[in-house]
Amino acid sequence: MHRNEYRQRRKRLLGMMPENSIAILPTSPAHPRNRDVEFPFRPESTFHYLTGFDEPEAVAVMIPDREEGEFLMFCRDRDAHAERWDGQRLGLKGVRRRHGVEQSFDIESIDRHLPDLIDGRSCIFYTIGNHPALDRRMIEWISALRIRSRMQPPADIVPVDRLVDEMRLRKSETEMDAMREAARISARAHERAMRICRPGMNECEIEAELMHEFMRSGCRSPAYPSIVAGGANACVLHYVSNDCVLEDGGLLLIDAGAEYRYYAADITRTFPVNGKFSPTQRDLYALVLAAQEAAIAAVAPKNTLEDVHQAAVETLVDGLTGMGLIKGRRNDILKNHRYARFYMHRTGHWLGMDVHDVGDYRVKGEWRGLAPGMVTTVEPGLYFAPDERNIPDELRGIGIRIEDDVLVNEDGGEVLTAAAAKSIEEIEAITGTGSAS
Template sequence: MADYEAILKGKYPAKAHARKVVEYMRSKNKDVSGVLYLEGQKTKMIEDNDGEAPFRQRRFFYYLTGCSLPDSYLTYDIQSDKSTLYIPPIDADSVIWSGLPMSAEEALSLYDIDSVLTTPEITSLSSSSIYAIADQVSTSVSPVDTKLLKEAIEECRVFKDEYEVALIRKANTISTLAHTEVLKRVKNAKNERELEAVFLERCIANGCREQAYHSIVASGTAAATLHYVDNAKPLNGKLNLLLDAGGEYNCYAADITRTFPISGTFSKESRQIYDIVLQMQHVCTNMLKAGALWDKIHLTAHELAIEGLLALGILKGDKEEILKARTSVAFFPHGLGHYLGMDTHDTGGHANYQDKDSMFRYLRVRGNVPAGSVITVEPGIYFCRFIIEPYLKDPAQSKYINTEILDRYWEVGGVRIEDNILVTETGYENLTTAVKDVDEMCSIINGGS
């Protein structure tokens, strides 16, 4: 493993990304030439307010610039391999409040760009073939194509280079500090929002000012809600906490989930479910290498879930019949994982949300996973009444579920364990170091090191 801090001392490889995007475009149309044109996100004001809305750079623009400045533009001349970044000029009124903006000289030294001009100079752009992204053109530029560039960037983003992996490593390292701090504080916390604040503080203090997504801090039965957003309920009387949270470092995400006992000791039922999910994650992660079929790995996760729930008596009957009936979807309704990068649910997964097979409908990645991709492995087992009760009312499904034993598990809520995995030619590398061993987690919760 290369030292990611040493790698990050260099520039974000924007030119290499531009060349890769052009190569993809030419694989679709060998005559591609002219100029790539991209616009950064505009400064937006909060509605009915004189304050600016939180800024989030457009990922397409960032991929070819590494630039997080708002109101900027990029042109990349395919023939000459020349990239030009256009940044806002000095606005005297703005300087009074915000200070001097980045200069062209500073931008040239900071970004992997050949030339830096100011945005008014974009009017001089002329080319017979301009490739842009639909609904992201605000100037007088007239693109010849508004589809191919977007497709090319989305597909190229699947393959992470060394610099991008280093960014994800750093996001994971900082997020692990935050996850660990939550473990240290959970036993004495009063409610979910306290723990969300703990996570945010550690991320911001260590360099992840932005979050990759809104944290899920779900206690007790709330953990059965996959994207729980309340984060405000009291912890008293609850068995477990599911923490799904990740910081964002320079536009790259971590996405980590851990489930642990609030008291520092798992209940019998909670530990049983945790061990099943941990095995699901272990086996499925070990199946990863370049070319592995993600659909098959997801299917394996369901087979393991069925075996585990049969062993506990929650499910009953023949394993193959249960698999064919898709009864396990009641307990594991989401996909095994997704690509990770600049977006938490990153591009290029080719999901099919119209799939009539309930086991694969929410699978965000379909097909073979390539070397260089970063993917999450996040199996889970949940006890959500809203999802499970329709199965209990369906005779074709209820015959496989033992309601008497199921009743012992509702308070477990849900267990999910999620790591961020770099796929290699021969296997994988786990970029996530947050503790998930039960003894280690409980030791931290109970005041150990």
């Protein structure tokens, strides 16, 4: 992402902030994994969206029309001893040079400097609840201001998300390009998993193939923990154990996406472990695919995600009633959500820097209209749990989901993940045909 992109974002935020206000945005802390080991660090999305800075222990501050500078940063300064152990830091000078920071302070001095910056401000834009340690310090600083006669504590504390989430919802051309690349990499990973899959493999072996493709393509991390669910495990929507043997005749559901330059892809494909759908699997898969095609066709400006969901649900209901799995009138089934025993989740969610990205789905109580630059997943599915009652035995333990990422444009939707095989013919032609290269 070019430095100017971050500068333009900050300019937009500052333009939305009222006079005499301040925005305070901390990044994520480092999280311990176990003794003397930390999880790999990833900056908090909104912080990075506005700054481009990707070191821990930092707080960005933005103050409109401040003579000494509108963009301030508290971060770690250079430290030769610490850097020998943990790697180079930008430091106070480096963050000004590389990220356009106008004034920088050592993070260790935040108790001394930030209360003075808050003093006299009529409004603080700060999201309480995401960073408990900083929340406590904010309360202490504001309480101290109240008892110091010359200081005036802020009148309002407003979540900064209210401003930035709307900015993040509609993607710039640079963001779209990053998401297209994340989608291309993820599509290659899914095809790799199909090619390598054989009965008798473990789910974790397939996960390793996904990670191999992600990393060799420049992605250090998946966008979320990969779901590699063979057989009945696919009926657990957020299954992440990934430790079971893949059985001949079963299906494998993979829900996995790469994170490229902090932007996520999110793809789900379901395919037969042995490369050939059974007649029952084929019929169910064709139904889910038809529901997804109907939902993707509904992705267009001024339509809503509820329209997208309803297009999928109506197709699924028609298919399930045709198979005799649901009985009754179509409108009654839809009104009372009687399909939910087999399809219990929504058809899509916003996608961006976070896999479940920010942005309201409703505005003033009404479903918001889709607009160019928004990105949504489209992911209908059918799930027949092993203990589901009153269904044919051959359905038990089958879970099928098909998911793509769709960018709203002026004419409809661009399927960013179209390169990932999903037709029955494509899947059967690819699965099990060779080793990963």
